[in-house]
Amino acid sequence: MNAPLPVDVLKQHLIDPEICIRCNTCEETCPVDAITHDSANYVVDPDICNGCMACVPPCPTGSIDNWRLVVRAEAYSVQEQLGWEELPGEKSLPAQAAPESTQAESAAPDPAAFAEPPAAAMPAGASVPPWSAAHPYVNLYTHKTPMTATVVGNYRVTGTDTESDIHHIVLDFGELPFPVLEGQSIGILPPGEDAQGRPHHARQYSLASPRDGERAGYNNLSLTVKxxxxxxGGAAAHGVCSNYLCDLAKNDTVRVIGPFGHTFLMPNHPRANLIMICTGTGSAPMRAMTERSRRRIGTGEVGRLMLFFGARTERELPYFGPLMKLPRDFIDINLALSREAGQPKRYVQDLIRERAPAVRELLADRNTCIYVCGLKGMEVGVLDALREVMVQAGEDWSILHDVLRREGRLHFETY
Ligand SMILES: Cc1cc2nc3c(=O)[nH]c(=O)nc-3n(C[C@H](O)[C@H](O)[C@H](O)COP(=O)(O)OP(=O)(O)OC[C@H]3O[C@@H](n4cnc5c(N)ncnc54)[C@H](O)[C@@H]3O)c2cc1C
Ligand code: SF4
Ligand code: SF4
Incomplete structure (x- = not known):
């Protein structure tokens, strides 16, 4: 009797719609454009995905790391996935499609075999945290189980005569646990529905306060919201969540999910140095890390802090006043202003070049971690400036860049 024909099995890559916060990171990362989305879901095209794993480490929620063994001819289509509200369970496979069969092995990409993404897919930053970072909690509260926080403060931190309306918003969690680390973000679920009548999806905001609270010892945190x-493109638009947040009054309540993020975290070991490069609300995680360090000055364990902060004018720099009051021997502040009257235009990358000797000295120290946060697109300019600083001194940037990535010492968060 003839043996049954082997069945072509696929280890299908899926995104959990219940946890995904629609941040677009995976779609930007995928080197072969296998990820797409509509206003409801992010999904993976089974005909394009090659299991390279490049999208898995950057996903802040882990929702992208889901795999199902399916008969290839019955793989879930993009259309099907777009309609999901939750992941389907495992399907049972025909006996001749056991995953250990030769055909299954060749057909199913094994994620473990792709620990390192191919060079073309290598992200600019690290996909691991610094070795000494504290362990983060993620996804404690989800779309199905959001928690309610109370607004205990909301005020503008940019000049009222400027176009840039940025708010410092303090949320209190009362008795409920919400453990966070500097560099993590939370999701806010704005009330109401989108044009299709579906609840608005969550928007992500970086923490602007350190792990022990906006006010040390309180169960609260702060956000910096533009x-x-x-x-x-500059056309008039009304951002759903940012306007909702900026208009909140004291004692209003907000639905929160998260926390998110497991790589953009600060080192915990003594004498670790931080180079922080940001624009606009990208200052939120830098404020959190700076304040964490400031509260620990007395321990004698705080390393060097160097900040490059870009804005159009001083009055559009969130937290300008408090920042300038920090002691100069605690933090080396470099402000890049691109539209200050009577001053030449300067961007953060110009200042990195100007401060080349100090930047090089810090980069030569294995205790230094670099964080970049702010406008989409600043990544290229910052990387070019860092490369130039090293090449000027006869150093090989590509080797250092690789080391910084592998050791979790170079992190980007742009949006
Ligand atoms: C990891 C991460 C961290 C973030 N941290 C912060 C933070 O600390 N502070 C903060 O203010 N935002 C932060 N954001 C951006 C934030 O999540 C929202 O995207 C932003 O507030 C706009 O949401 P919205 O609902 O107001 O606008 P939407 O209603 O979603 O969009 C309205 C329109 O504005 C466009 N748009 C969306 N965002 C921006 C933007 N930033 N600039 C210009 N146009 C935009 C959209 O394309 C759309 O056309 C972060 C995003 C990510 C992914
Ligand atoms: S949460 Fe993860 S799966 Fe969802 S859009 Fe962001 S990166 Fe993609
Ligand atoms: S595993 Fe690779 S190919 Fe598949 S969706 Fe993720 S980045 Fe794209």
Whole structure:
């Protein structure tokens, strides 16, 4: 009797719609454009995905790391996935499609075999945290189980005469646990529905306060939120969540999910140095890390802090006043202003070049971690400036860049 024909099995890559916060990171990362989305779900095209794993480490929620063994001819289509509200369970496979069969092995990409993404897919930053970072909690509260926080403060931190309306918002969690680390973010579920009648999806905001609270010892945290009144192209737009947050009054309640993020974290070991490069609300995680360090000055364990902070004018720099009051021997502040009257235009990458000797000295120290946060697109300019600083001194940037990535010492968060 003839043996049954082997069945072609696929280890299908899926995204958990219940946990995904629609941040777009995976779609930007995928080197072969296998990820797509509509206003409801992010999904993976089974005909394109090659299991390279490049999208897995950057996903802040872990929702992307889901795999199902399916008969290839019955793989879940993009259309099907777009309609999901939750992941389907495991399907049982026909007996001749056992995963150990030769055909299954060749057909199913084994994620473990792709620990390192191919060079073309290598992200600019690290996909691991610094070795000494504390262990983060993620996904404690989800879309299905959000928690309610109370607004205990909301005020503008940019000049009222400027177009840039950025708010410092303090949320209190009362008796409920919400453990966070500097560099993590939370999700906010704005009330109401989108144009299709579905609840608005969550928006992500970086923490602006350190792990022990906006006020040390309190169960609260702060956010730095820019009111979106224009889209990326400059056309008038009304950002759903940012306007909701900026308009909140004291004692209002907000639905929160998270926390998220397991790589953009600060080192915990003594004498670790931080180079922080940011624009606009990208200052939120830098404020959190700076304040964590400031509260620990007395321990004698705080390393060197160097900040490059870009904005159009001083009055558009969130937290400008408090920042300038920090002692100069605690933090080396470099402000890059691109539209200050009577001053030449300067961007963060110009200042990195100007401060080349100090930047090189810090980069030569294995205790230094670099964080970049802010506008989409600043990644390229910052990387070019760092490369130039090293090449000027006869150093090989590509080797250092690789080391920084592998050791979790170079992190980007742009949006
Ligand atoms: C990891 C991460 C951390 C973030 N941290 C912060 C933070 O600390 N502070 C903060 O203010 N935002 C932060 N964001 C951005 C935030 O999540 C929202 O995208 C932003 O507030 C806009 O949401 P919205 O609902 O107001 O606008 P939407 O209603 O989603 O969009 C309205 C229109 O504005 C465009 N748009 C969306 N965002 C922007 C933007 N930033 N600039 C210009 N146009 C935009 C959209 O394309 C759309 O056309 C972060 C995003 C990520 C992924
Ligand atoms: S949460 Fe993860 S799966 Fe969802 S869009 Fe962001 S990166 Fe992609
Ligand atoms: S595993 Fe690779 S190919 Fe598949 S979706 Fe993720 S990044 Fe794209």
């Amino acid at each position: 009111r979106v009144t224009q889209d990326y």
